[in-house]
Amino acid sequence: MATDLQTMPLDSQDVLGEINKYNFVTETHGIFKARKGLNEHIVSEISEMKREPAWMRDFRLNALKVFESKPMPRWGGAINIDFQDIYYYLKPTTHQGKTWDDVPQEIKETFDKLGIPEAEKKFLAGVKAQFESEVVYGSLSEDLAKKGVIFTDTDTAVREHGDLVREYIGTIIPPEDNKFAALNSAVWSGGSFIYVPKGVKIEFPLQAYFRINAERMGQFERTFIIVDEGAEVHYVEGCTAPMYSSESLHSAVVEIIVRRGARCRYTTIQNWANNIYNLVTKRAVAYGDSLMEWIDGNLGSRLTMKYPAVYMMEPGARGEILSIAFASKGQHQDAGAKVVHCAPHTKSRIISKSISKNGGRSSYRGLCKVQDGAVGSKSSVVCDALILDPRSRSDTYPYIEVEEQDVQVEHEASVSRIGEEQLFYLKSRGLTEAEASSMIVSGFIEPLVKELPMEYAVEMNRLIELQMEGSVG
Amino acid sequence: MTETLKISNLHVAVEGKPILSGVNLTIHRGEVHALMGPNGSGKSTLAGAIMGHPKLEITEGTIELDGRSILEWDTSERARAGVFMAFQRPMAIPGVKMADFLRHATTNVRYPSRKEGEQLIPMREFRKELREKMAQLRMDEEFARRYVNDGFSGGEMKRAEILQMAMLRPKFAVLDETDSGLDVDAVKLASQSIAEIGGAEMGILIITHHDRLLEHNVPDFTHVMLGGRIVETGGVELARELYTEGYDQVRARHPEDAAIEKEMTSIEKKVASGAA
Ligand SMILES: Nc1ncnc2c1ncn2[C@@H]1O[C@H](COP(=O)(O)OP(=O)(O)O)[C@@H](O)[C@H]1O
Ligand SMILES: [Mg+2]
Numbered sequence: 003m004a005t006d007l008q009t010m011p012l013d014s015q016d017v018l019g020e021i022n023k024y025n026f027v028t029e030t031h032g033i034f035k036a037r038k039g040l041n042e043h044i045v046s047e048i049s050e051m052k053r054e055p056a057w058m059r060d061f062r063l064n065a066l067k068v069f070e071s072k073p074m075p076r077w078g079g080a081i082n083i084d085f086q087d088i089y090y091y092l093k094p095t096t097h098q099g100k101t102w103d104d105v106p107q108e109i110k111e112t113f114d115k116l117g118i119p120e121a122e123k124k125f126l127a128g129v130k131a132q133f134e135s136e137v138v139y140g141s142l143s144e145d146l147a148k149k150g151v152i153f154t155d156t157d158t159a160v161r162e163h164g165d166l167v168r169e170y171i172g173t174i175i176p177p178e179d180n181k182f183a184a185l186n187s188a189v190w191s192g193g194s195f196i197y198v199p200k201g202v203k204i205e206f207p208l209q210a211y212f213r214i215n216a217e218r219m220g221q222f223e224r225t226f227i228i229v230d231e232g233a234e235v236h237y238v239e240g241c242t243a244p245m246y247s248s249e250s251l252h253s254a255v256v257e258i259i260v261r262r263g264a265r266c267r268y269t270t271i272q273n274w275a276n277n278i279y280n281l282v283t284k285r286a287v288a289y290g291d292s293l294m295e296w297i298d299g300n301l302g303s304r305l306t307m308k309y310p311a312v313y314m315m316e317p318g319a320r321g322e323i324l325s326i327a328f329a330s331k332g333q334h335q336d337a338g339a340k341v342v343h344c345a346p347h348t349k350s351r352i353i354s355k356s357i358s359k360n361g362g363r364s365s366y367r368g369l370c371k372v373q374d375g376a377v378g379s380k381s382s383v384v385c386d387a388l389i390l391d392p393r394s395r396s397d398t399y400p401y402i403e404v405e406e407q408d409v410q411v412e413h414e415a416s417v418s419r420i421g422e423e424q425l426f427y428l429k430s431r432g433l434t435e436a437e438a439s440s441m442i443v444s445g446f447i448e449p450l451v452k453e454l455p456m457e458y459a460v461e462m463n464r465l466i467e468l469q470m471e472g473s474v475g
Numbered sequence: 476m477t478e479t480l481k482i483s484n485l486h487v488a489v490e491g492k493p494i495l496s497g498v499n500l501t502i503h504r505g506e507v508h509a510l511m512g513p514n515g516s517g518k519s520t521l522a523g524a525i526m527g528h529p530k531l532e533i534t535e536g537t538i539e540l541d542g543r544s545i546l547e548w549d550t551s552e553r554a555r556a557g558v559f560m561a562f563q564r565p566m567a568i569p570g571v572k573m574a575d576f577l578r579h580a581t582t583n584v585r586y587p588s589r590k591e592g593e594q595l596i597p598m599r600e601f602r603k604e605l606r607e608k609m610a611q612l613r614m615d616e617e618f619a620r621r622y623v624n625d626g627f628s629g630g631e632m633k634r635a636e637i638l639q640m641a642m643l644r645p646k647f648a649v650l651d652e653t654d655s656g657l658d659v660d661a662v663k664l665a666s667q668s669i670a671e672i673g674g675a676e677m678g679i680l681i682i683t684h685h686d687r688l689l690e691h692n693v694p695d696f697t698h699v700m701l702g703g704r705i706v707e708t709g710g711v712e713l714a715r716e717l718y719t720e721g722y723d724q725v726r727a728r729h730p731e732d733a734a735i736e737k738e739m740t741s742i743e744k745k746v747a748s749g750a751a
Binding site: 422 | 526528530550551553555559560566570576584643
């Protein structure tokens with residue numbers, strides 16, 4: 003069995019900022035690869051492979067019909083995907099490891115390189131590592147398992163907690179929501195399923211890491227989180243893929259229920275290669291006095307379209323969305339947030355920061371909706387864009403729908419360019435031009451980065467630095 | 476041979492408009508020079524030219540550091556070679572903490588051959604030194620955690636500039652109106668600190684309208700700028716004359732330069748009123 007990790011040489015023309023650490027291909031021998039393309043037969047085959055109950059197969063087949071009937075989104079960026087030229091399912095190994103030693107060597111080495119086992123030792127309460135379509139490793143601290151916490155991959159959840167999954171899947175984001183939610187519903191594989199019982203507060207983060215390795219691969223994880231009354235959880239996901247000349251597709255669906263008085267924080271740090279279409283639907287419903295926070299770091303990808311949402315269903319619910327987008331050459335980040343106030347005295351805050359460089363384009367697209375009767379609700383939206391050079395671009399598309407009088411809705415937007423005077427000032431203190439712009443950028447995102455736990459703040463800063471390093475020329 | 480910053484026949488233009496026309500000035504390490512002159516006469520432009528501001532075009536003349544022209548050097552290289560300027564209007568860098576910025580700057584200036592991404596001076600060592608310097612300037616420790624010049628009062632900004640100079644220990648420093656915005660006590664402290672930091676080590680060019688900053692930094696030479704040229708050079712007594720009596724006598728002694736000054740500032744006024 004070949005277990006070599008091959009590091010692809012970087013093209014010297016490649017100034018995309020997607021640097022070595024993530025840009026390697028693992029040679030693997032997947033044990034099952036569905037044929038390229040998408041039709042009822044392939045969808046049934048995926049379901050069979052997974053030995054799913056009939057209800058799940060029917061859910062998939064129905065979603066496929068919805069997918070076929072839906073038009074492409076009319077907003078956002080240009081999507082040039084040939085849906086018949088993608089592998090929808092690739093199973094890399096026979097079973098999921100409970101220790102890293104159970105994981106096939108070459109895949110374990112992949113995650114070693116990405117630093118996952120090390121982080122697990124240091125500061126995580128549980129880990130899921132997904133390689134292509136399947137979760138290949140999973141752990142959860144014993145203590146949490148005893149308290150009734152469920153942290154498993156969604157496939158296992160279908161087998162072991164079928165009733166829960168059947169009751170909730172597609173209730174927050176139905177396949178009809180949008181074309182890519184339908185696609186995910188039809189071909190989903192992997193993802194995390196989390197249940198935090200009443201009153202259980204998980205101190206350390208639970209982390210999932212999603213790795214696409216193969217070319218023309220589609221990754222469609224499906225994540226579901228239920229945080230029961232008064233419980234707390236911080237879930238973190240990281241995503242990477244190596245650079246290929248053809249496109250791959252990542253299209254996840256994340257559904258979250260935050261019950262009365264609970265807190266859920268969902269942090270994403272994605273650093274996709276520049277050929278990935280990243281079209282993700284994420285939505286949470288928050289009940290009385292609960293707090294849902296999305297922290298979303300979008301780096302890399304050809305096109306990202308992602309607008310994490312919070313629906314505030316009962317009085318006192320809060321939603322916070324902090325997002326950072328970094329668009330470099332050949333990249334379009336169409337990212338933003340949605341907050342929907344369905345009940346009185348609900349509160350939301352959106353802070354979005356985008357950086358465009360080297361011809362990159364970032365758009366903030368956000369919805370703030372206050373429904374009739376949601377009296378006393380408050381929403382504040384701040385989006386700041388920083389443009390590093392004249393070739394780059396930034397746009398803001400705020401949608402504000404307020405059906406109630408007695409509310410407070412604020413929206414602020416700013417666009418700035420790195421100023422010559424700022425650069426001169428920093429350079430007069432011995433910083434090079436590149437160091438100076440890096441410093442200005444890290445200062446720009448600092449208000450967001452400081453909300454992250456230390457380890458992720460360090461990671462985020464490092465990723466931004468990598469992006470900045472590619473900036474010459 | 477003592478180290479020298481030598482400016483010869485310097486002509487500088489901004490967007491095609493000539494501002495400096497033939498400035499000569501030689502500063503040796505260990506000397507204090509005062510540069511005075513009415514607003515708009517070109518003092519900040521000279522400071523900017525020394526530091527290599529990208530908007531300033533050197534149309535004639537040279538600036539040399541120890542006999543080598545620095546005109547082709549990038550601003551960052553000049554800083555690493557020991558040239559410093561305290562800005563009349565320092566820039567805010569939101570989100571960047573003073574301490575982080577200074578640690579980076581200090582490392583680069585002390586180790587001029589450092590490449591991007593290489594190690595910074597150890598945190599502990601740096602903190603200790605920063606704390607000492609801040610105590611010397613009677614700055615609160617909290618200052619190090621604030622974002623560079625972001626929301627600083629005029630006085631805080633100027634003190635931050637002096638702190639930077641203290642950390643970077645330049646060979647040559649241009650202080651551009653570092654006393655403006657400071658109250659009487661603060662200027663006194665600034666004057667003292669500059670003397671302590673500078674001592675015999677630095678060559679200093681102090682741009683000012685007042686005498687207080689000069690109290691502990693008695694100028695060896697005083698220069699008067701008018702209409703883009705240095706029209707007179709004297710000792711400490713010239714500085715005294717200027718801050719007590721203003722610039723009218725200088726104008727009277729140099730009618731041609733005064734005429735140029737008038738022209739420069741009237742264009743400026745026209746532009747200003749046109750924009751309003
Ligand atoms: N960036 C600039 N763009 C256009 N004009 C400038 C610029 N900087 C300085 N000037 C002009 O140069 C002249 C000298 O300005 P300055 O050097 O700031 O004088 P001082 O510092 O002696 O008050 C003024 O007429 C000013 O309007
Ligand atoms: Mg000035």
